[in-house]
Amino acid sequence: MPQEAFVRWSKTLIPTMKEVPADAEIPSHQLMLRAGLIRQLMAGSYSYLPLGWRALRKAEAIVREEIEAAGGIEIHMPALQPIDLFERTGRREAFGNVLFQWEQRRGGGRVQFALGPTHEEVVTDLVAKHISSYRQLPINLFQIQTKFRNEERPRFGVLRTSEFLMKDAYSFHATVESLNETYKAMYRAYCRIFARCGVEYLPVEAESGPIGGDASHEFMCPANNGEDRIVHCRKTGYAANLERADTGRVQPSLETSADAKPITKLHTPNVGSIEAVCKFLKCKPPRMIKTLIYSADDKAVAVLIRGDHEANEGKIRRALGVTKLEMATPEVILQVTGAPVGFAGPVGIKCPIIADHDIPLIFNAITGANEGDHHLTNVNVGRDYVLEKTFDLRNAAAGDPSPKGEGTLELVHGIEIGHVFKLGTKYSVSLEAYFSDEKEQRHPIIMGCYGIGVNRIIAALAETKNDENGLIWPLSVAPYEVVVIPLQEEATVVDAAESIYTQLQEAGVDVLLDDRAQRAGVKFKDADLIGFPLRVVIGGKGLQEGLIELKWRTAIEPIKVPVAEAMATIMKQLADRRAEEAASVPS
RNA sequence: CGGGAUGUAGCUCAGCUUGGCUAGAGCGCCUGGUUUGGGACCAGGAAGUCGCAGGUUCGAAUCCUGUCAUCCCGACCA
Secondary structure, three states: OOOOOOOEHHHOOOOOOOOOOOOOOOHHHHHHHHOOOEEEEEOOEEEEOHHHHHHHHHHHHHHHHHHHHOOOEEOOOOOEEEHHHHHHHOHHHHHHHHOEEEEEEEOOEEEEEEEOOOOHHHHHHHHHHHOOEHHHOOEEEEEEEEEEOOOOOOEOHHHEOOEEEEEEEEEEEOOHHHHHHHHHHHHHHHHHHHHHOOOOOEEEEOOOOOOOOOOEEEEEEEOOOOOEEEEEOOOOOOEEEOOOOOOOOOOOOOOOOOOOOOOEEEEOOOOOOHHHHHHHHOOOHHHEEEEEEEEEOOEEEEEEEEOOOOEOHHHHHHHHOOOOEEEOOHHHHHHHHOOOOOOOOOOOOOOOEEEEOOOOOOOOEEEEOOOOOEEEEEEOEOOOEOOOOOEOOEOOOOOOEOOOOOOEOEEEEEEEEEEEEEEEOHHHHHOOOEEEOOOOOEEEOEEEEEEEEHHHHHHHHHHHOEEOOEEOOOOOOOOOOEEEEEOOOOHHHHHHHHHHHHHHHHOOOOEEEOOOOOOHHHHHHHHHHHOOOEEEEEOHHHHHOOEEEEEEOOOOOOEEEEHHHHHHHHHHHHHHHHHHHHHOOOO
């Protein structure tokens, strides 16, 4: 961070709040507001005040350093983009309402604009125009820039906003091997970035699109208020987005159990949902077979899922080998089941059936009777319905075996702070970014893309690193590393504080002087709330004994040092703490 | 977009059920004084078209209708 004019509390804008604003619910939002880091303009739009902006810029600087070390070349592309580019990649429709777009008069005509939600189109177009030979590849271009997304529902303070700072990098390659190499380098850079910022992170396997395999990883910060759900196995280290996670189960026996009770039809008037049936029959959802009717490439198919599980449409699509999958209409359901919605079951249904691995394990199951207002009980595999094999068709759940063969999965919430993705040639083909190889053969350029939500690094830190007194910053991204607090307004105290403050400033330490005419309690409370890593207190009493006081935000007790040794001690402690933080950064 | 809640001073909120004089409190802010190592005290003061519009009424922060905004749950989220 560049050296800047001395900053005194009284000359900057740090509007701390004693009370919790009514609109903020989660800790990061409340604390960032109370500590005076941000202020809301409207839903999903926040101003970054001096402290918040400083933290954000420090995180940004770390991101820039590491991406450059990984071979990234910084550019800056316009947020304002022609809608035409999104038409060409089909993403105008894919983004839908998320894309900010409008039409405006210009010259004699009308132009259609969009605000960039991300820059695959713009960067691919740029590369298409200027790269034509394998000799120019690979190249890795990145920028740190404001992105715009018309989120249907911005929420959680600064965690989900319609305008945010993103580092987006795009790599271009002649070969998949080259892509894999850059992917690995960026993956490593991401680990270093999050470690340096002091934010906990967990790389998880994510939906990978057309390339498959290990083509996509999300970097999650485990947090109770995170919007994403991930499964994690402590024993094997397996971690994946819930959408994507394998469950590690195997196909069970499809034979009818010997002591199966005879099948029985029950009258269940107006009781359609799983919940309602359970209440009516006084049973638990794991004994129910949920029969979901889908239209798969326009053909009806029944998907059997245990009552307490969630169907995973991606897995169903893959098991069926279809591209189009949607819930069937009530008409189709009536046709294949002979009953209104809510009473479907596998027994006697007039369409193909596929079942999740857990279905045959339900002994004496309860399911719809394919007849209005009726359910069947004691339904058993083999005797009452036949399956050739079973599939993994549902979201993983806590307690499932890890796909790595040992250990069990647990479910945790996470804040997505980064995403690396092997794109392949989707954008290069649609935007005609081709290169010629050494034999003059033309190929679409192979791409990777890599995003980091810089605001989310700060928000994730605020969300996960705090205590009842306020925020707790690591040195690396703290708005200021040190706050110097003179407790009285007597000249001796003020002079001593000014002296330390000036020396720290000259030594390159990021320091703020709390020169307000406030009582000690107010200054201490604010310092804790904001979470400056180190607090230097100069008070009349201590000064009489020739002592000043150092207190780390994370420490319980302060350290008292003679004035003459203060600078040396502070510098030493800062160096130690920096080394400590650096030790957690992977090489 | 469906469901729920809330809009009164910079912040937190009371007042609204049962309409009635000049709309209140605490914190913050300004002035003066006393204080001074963990969100001080006393005295005085500034600050609000009660979200907005319409309606009912002699009279509306309060009742009715509409509208806007914000928050929460859900749907959505390259």
